Amino acid sequence: MSQPHSSNDYPAVAGEDMQSSVVKPGLGKATTSGLPSRPAITTLLRKLAGVVGQQHVLTQRASREQYAKSTLPQGTTPLVILRPDSLLQVSRIMPLLSEAGLAWKAISRGKNWGYGDACASQDGAVILDLGRMNQIVEINEELGYAVIEAGVSQGQLYQELQRRKSALMMDVTGAGPDASIVGNVLQRGFGHTPYGDRSSKVSNYQYVTPDGKVLHTGFGKQFFEPDVAHVYPNGRGPNPQGMLQQSDLAVVTRMTVWLMPRPDEISGFAFRLQTPEQFQQAVNAVGQLRQRGTIDSVVHFANDLRTLSSRRELMAQFPGDEVLTASDRNSLRDQGKVAPWNALGGLYGTHQEVKAKRAAIRAAFRGISKPIFFSKRHLALTAWAVDHLPPINALKRLRHLQHTMTDVFDLLSGVPSKAHLEGAFFRHRPESGQVQDVGLVWFAPVVPMRGPDVSQLIEAIEPIANRYGFDLPVTVSPVVARAAVCVTNLSFDKNDDLKAKQAAACYREMKAVAESLGCPVYRSSSIEV
Numbered sequence: 001m002s003q004p005h006s007s008n009d010y011p012a013v014a015g016e017d018m019q020s021s022v023v024k025p026g027l028g029k030a031t032t033s034g035l036p037s038r039p040a041i042t043t044l045l046r047k048l049a050g051v052v053g054q055q056h057v058l059t060q061r062a063s064r065e066q067y068a069k070s071t072l073p074q075g076t077t078p079l080v081i082l083r084p085d086s087l088l089q090v091s092r093i094m095p096l097l098s099e100a101g102l103a104w105k106a107i108s109r110g111k112n113w114g115y116g117d118a119c120a121s122q123d124g125a126v127i128l129d130l131g132r133m134n135q136i137v138e139i140n141e142e143l144g145y146a147v148i149e150a151g152v153s154q155g156q157l158y159q160e161l162q163r164r165k166s167a168l169m170m171d172v173t174g175a176g177p178d179a180s181i182v183g184n185v186l187q188r189g190f191g192h193t194p195y196g197d198r199s200s201k202v203s204n205y206q207y208v209t210p211d212g213k214v215l216h217t218g219f220g221k222q223f224f225e226p227d228v229a230h231v232y233p234n235g236r237g238p239n240p241q242g243m244l245q246q247s248d249l250a251v252v253t254r255m256t257v258w259l260m261p262r263p264d265e266i267s268g269f270a271f272r273l274q275t276p277e278q279f280q281q282a283v284n285a286v287g288q289l290r291q292r293g294t295i296d297s298v299v300h301f302a303n304d305l306r307t308l309s310s311r312r313e314l315m316a317q318f319p320g321d322e323v324l325t326a327s328d329r330n331s332l333r334d335q336g337k338v339a340p341w342n343a344l345g346g347l348y349g350t351h352q353e354v355k356a357k358r359a360a361i362r363a364a365f366r367g368i369s370k371p372i373f374f375s376k377r378h379l380a381l382t383a384w385a386v387d388h389l390p391p392i393n394a395l396k397r398l399r400h401l402q403h404t405m406t407d408v409f410d411l412l413s414g415v416p417s418k419a420h421l422e423g424a425f426f427r428h429r430p431e432s433g434q435v436q437d438v439g440l441v442w443f444a445p446v447v448p449m450r451g452p453d454v455s456q457l458i459e460a461i462e463p464i465a466n467r468y469g470f471d472l473p474v475t476v477s478p479v480v481a482r483a484a485v486c487v488t489n490l491s492f493d494k495n496d497d498l499k500a501k502q503a504a505a506c507y508r509e510m511k512a513v514a515e516s517l518g519c520p521v522y523r524s525s526s527i528e529v
């Protein structure tokens with residue numbers, strides 16, 4: 001909880017911290033020479049306190065340092081954090097900030113770990129933390145949507161759907177129950193279900209422009225919201241929805257998120273790919289099945305390191321940050337029972353529909369790999385066997401598999417879970433166990449969904465990562481039918497300055513090489529923010 005404080009202590013704090021400059025890996029010097037004068041800031045803070053309440057204007061050093069935390073050694077330090085709780089407050093704040101000429105940044109829950117965290121791109125900005133605007137305004141069972149404020153978390157919407165015994169399910173990401181939905185959509189983040197391409201499953205953004213105007217996208221209106229605005233994203237003419245994504249042009253206070261009718265049956269499928277040829281054939285096959293609609297969810301192809309990244313007991317055999325040798329990786333694969341590439345996805349529909357999809361997948365993968373299919377019932381049976389039968393070795397191994405498959409099945413079923421955050425601690429686990437205390441840089445280029453293109457990209461970037469001293473967990477996810485996002489990450493001890501500098505240099509080189517292959521990143525990483 002934030003402590004009430006007096007804005008009078010601000011100038012001393014500013015004198016101490018704000019005239020300094022900070023070097024961030026990958027960025028030049030961000031200086032704060034453009035700040036208004038101290039008396040002007042003191043007056044502004046008083047006005048802002050009049051809008052949001054003194055206790056929601058955070059200027060103390062401790063609060064500002066908290067918001068400066070980043071998965072890089074050094075984030076940017078804000079001038080002040082504002083915590084509005086209503087549209088009216090946001091619409092009053094914005095003109096004040098614009099008049100003062102201050103840089104600002106809105107965050108929904110601020111869990112943008114590895115992609116910029118809760119930090120602005122420069123020191124001395126104003127952070128608008130919308131975490132208190134967390135009303136679930138409406139859940140419409142008939143038309144399948146929820147109207148949510150920016151601060152609603154994945155866990156909160158999930159709990160509300162459970163409480164209402166809703167027939168709808170949401171898409172979830174691996175970022176855990178505390179991450180937002182609105183912030184993730186604005187970043188064009190993605191999940192796992194048929195609604196995994198999240199920014200295409202929303203409408204009717206309510207947003208506040210820098211001069212304080214309240215606007216809506218599509219057919220939405222400020223005082224009259226026809227139902228159609230919730231279910232049809234466009235109005236007539238241009239739709240600013242796309243312009244509000246990855247732009248920081250306005251503060252989005254609310255949006256309509258579409259929810260999926262919970263299908264009669266959800267079946268997971270998984271297959272292992274031992275050779276580069278099998279991998280390429282499987283990418284092609286999934287691309288075709290996605291285009292035809294047989295697979296309508298986001299399939300994830302994970303390399304061995306990604307698949308094992310959250311298996312602490314296995315990774316603990318390799319402390320330190322030396323790049324794993326080929327024999328280390330072979331040994332890990334043997335122990336973890338994984339292949340160089342492992343794919344996983346979900347099938348949704350009636351029993352008959354899922355059965356037909358299974359048959360189509362078996363046919364498409366004949367000669368490539370044998371898919372296995374699993375359901376909630378299979379996982380429950382496995383759990384029973386693990387708990388009730390004598391603990392022979394095979395069952396001990398099954399226990400791990402059962403846990404992993406259950407975590408994965410949660411994602412496929414729209415259940416947010418903290419389990420996947422463990423992947424952030426690949427090769428280095430901070431004592432706190434908090435994601436923001438680890439060094440983490442995502443690098444996520446987009447590639448056409450063709451086997452040779454995907455292989456070419458990975459074969460180009462992985463040696464670069466290795467040369468800079470990083471292993472490269474990789475996931476290839478066809479977020480849309482024709483293209484995949486190739487999510488990779490550099491993980492390190494962020495207290496190791498050299499390693500952090502190497503991560504920045506490595507990121508830049510991988511980015512240049514990927515771009516030369518026609519594969520730009522889909523979303524800025526913390527290094528660039």
Ligand SMILES: Cc1cc2nc3c(=O)[nH]c(=O)nc-3n(C[C@H](O)[C@H](O)[C@H](O)COP(=O)(O)OP(=O)(O)OC[C@H]3O[C@@H](n4cnc5c(N)ncnc54)[C@H](O)[C@@H]3O)c2cc1C
Pocket residue numbers: 106107108109110111112113114115116117118119130150172173174175178179180181182183184186187188189190191248250251252253420421422423424435
């Ligand atoms: C282990 C791990 C797994 C992850 N898995 C996934 C995953 O499966 N999919 C995925 O997409 N990401 C994933 N992430 C990345 C990230 O944590 C999530 O994308 C997370 O949802 C972002 O945090 P947030 O939702 O709190 O958004 P925020 O941090 O609140 O917002 C992100 C950015 O969006 C903009 N923004 C936010 N709110 C507003 C607003 N109201 N108005 C205007 N602009 C705004 C700002 O630029 C802000 O910096 C993962 C991270 C980790 C560490």
